Amino acid sequence: MTFLLFVLFSSSRAQTDAWTAYWNADTTLYGFKNSSGQVMIEPRFSGAGIARKLEHIMSVIEESPASGKWSAYFLTRTGKKTGFDSLYFFDNAPDCESEGFIRFRDRELDKVGLLNRNGEVVVPAIYNYLDRVQNGLLTGLTGAQKKADGEHYYWEGGETILLDTTGKILIRSLATPYGMNLYSIKRSGQVVDDPVWMNYKAIDGSYYSFIDYEKEFASWLKKLVGTLDAAILKQHVFDKVSYYTETDGWVFKNGASFIDQNYPVLKEILQKLQQPSCDSFITRDGLNPFIYESKEYQKYFDNCNQAMEWKYPQMSVYINHYNNGKINYQEGLDFLRTDEGYKLVNVNIKKASFK
Numbered sequence: 001m002t003f004l005l006f007v008l009f010s011s012s013r014a015q016t017d018a019w020t021a022y023w024n025a026d027t028t029l030y031g032f033k034n035s036s037g038q039v040m041i042e043p044r045f046s047g048a049g050i051a052r053k054l055e056h057i058m059s060v061i062e063e064s065p066a067s068g069k070w071s072a073y074f075l076t077r078t079g080k081k082t083g084f085d086s087l088y089f090f091d092n093a094p095d096c097e098s099e100g101f102i103r104f105r106d107r108e109l110d111k112v113g114l115l116n117r118n119g120e121v122v123v124p125a126i127y128n129y130l131d132r133v134q135n136g137l138l139t140g141l142t143g144a145q146k147k148a149d150g151e152h153y154y155w156e157g158g159e160t161i162l163l164d165t166t167g168k169i170l171i172r173s174l175a176t177p178y179g180m181n182l183y184s185i186k187r188s189g190q191v192v193d194d195p196v197w198m199n200y201k202a203i204d205g206s207y208y209s210f211i212d213y214e215k216e217f218a219s220w221l222k223k224l225v226g227t228l229d230a231a232i233l234k235q236h237v238f239d240k241v242s243y244y245t246e247t248d249g250w251v252f253k254n255g256a257s258f259i260d261q262n263y264p265v266l267k268e269i270l271q272k273l274q275q276p277s278c279d280s281f282i283t284r285d286g287l288n289p290f291i292y293e294s295k296e297y298q299k300y301f302d303n304c305n306q307a308m309e310w311k312y313p314q315m316s317v318y319i320n321h322y323n324n325g326k327i328n329y330q331e332g333l334d335f336l337r338t339d340e341g342y343k344l345v346n347v348n349i350k351k352a353s354f355k
Contacts, residue, residue: 018053018303019077046070053303056117057102059087059094074102074119082119088112096304098132101165110146114138114165123167128155134182134310136165139174162200162208171200171208179284183311184211195219214282217315217335220342221282225270230263238336238343239296243354250291253354255344261355269331269349272319279320284313287336287345300336313337314345321350 019032024043031043032054041054044062051058057076064071072094074083088095088103095103100117106125113125114133123130129141144158162171174180180198185208191199192209196216199209224236237255244250259266272278286307287300300312307314318332334346347354 018055021050021052021054051096051304055097055303056100057097057115057119058303059096059102061087061094074104074115076117076119078118080119083115093304093306095132096302096306098134098302099136099165101133103130103132112140114167116165122165123163128158131177132310133165135185137162137170137182137185138165139163139177139180169203171202174200176212179213181211181213181216185209213284213313213315213337217337217342218282221273221317221335225273228267228270230259230267233263233266233344234259236335236341236343238338238345240294241344241347242291243347243349251354252294258354259344265349265354266333266344266347269319269333273317279322281318281320283316283318285309285316286312287314292345300338315342 017035019034019040021030022033022043023030028047029043030045030047030050031039031041034040046061046063051060054075054077057074059072060075061070061072063069072085072087073081074087075081083104085107086104088105097117101122102115103112104115104121104125105112109125111125112127112130113121114123114130116122123140127140127142128144128146131139140161140163141155141158142161144155147154147156159172160174160177161169162174162177163169176198186192186197187202187206187208189206191197191207196211196219197209198212199207202208224232234256237259239255240252241255241258242250242252273280286309287297289301289305289307292300300308302308314334314336316332316334318330320327321329321331329350330348331350332348333344334348335342336345
């Protein structure tokens with residue numbers, strides 16, 4: 001059976017010369033320069049939710065020198081201002097452009113929609129929630145009830161759907177959208193018969209299939225452990241490996257050299273995963289921008305310096321160690337999903353003395 005692999009590029013994903021943020025003399029306001037260092041926008045924006053790069057459109061917060069009043073809106077590279085007082089915030093940070101699109105909130109309706117790179121509404125504000133655009137697709141929540149949880153809130157009930165950037169609904173009633181790799185989409189007349197894949201029947205009758213990040217990693221890790229040797233592990237290590245010590249803080253080592261010098265320690269912890277008594281679990285996260293700051297990691301963060309965990313998740317395996325029936329400590333290895341596969345990026349092993 002032949003599958004048709006879809007990569008949903010749109011014109012909004014075309015590469016562009018991103019402008020880079022720079023601060024004024026007293027680091028209170030920022031503007032943007034092009035790649036030649038030419039000032040394209042003089043510093044006039046506050047640092048809240050700063051976009052470090054501007055490709056097409058961004059959320060900005062600006063204070064009027066005359067009135068002293070603050071204004072929040074979307075700004076395109078052409079200088080268009082739109083969506084005043086309609087910024088979409090998540091965890092106190094305004095939304096960042098994704099593939100040339102950005103989310104907005106209609107505050108009167110308390111609903112979320114989507115703007116394109118020109119600041120035009122392409123998905124109206126009819127959803128309780130929209131995720132960022134991923135491979136020309138995004139998930140949405142509709143018909144849910146908003147519930148308070150202290151200073152925060154959450155949505156209860158409703159229907160999760162998959163749509164494209166024109167607002168067309170492709171799949172209804174998504175059961176487990178979290179952890180779904182939208183960049184792996186396959187569309188076919190049949191399901192993908194593989195436990196690593198999720199299968200959904202679309203509105204048009206076809207099947208859309210996606211890799212489940214956690215299941216993919218678990219399967220990959222099992223194969224790695226089963227065929228482990230130093231040469232194989234070196235094929236699955238990042239350019240740099242990090243670890244933390246109380247004396248030196250965060251330490252970064254060349255990945256291949258780190259494997260050569262510390263393979264027995266790494267082998268020991270990986271082989272523990274094969275033991276029936278081993279209590280281990282897998283988690284998914286993104287790279288910490290305050291730790292992984294050098295150029296090797298730049299492609300794994302978006303224009304607002306947020307980890308792109310939806311495309312490049314950091315998958316971690318942790319082993320629990322017990323004392324008198326209670327967890328005493330944990331040991332773990334972090335692997336970054338790259339375009340070349342999973343790569344060991346961080347090691348957290350108790351009492352290990354690395355070379």
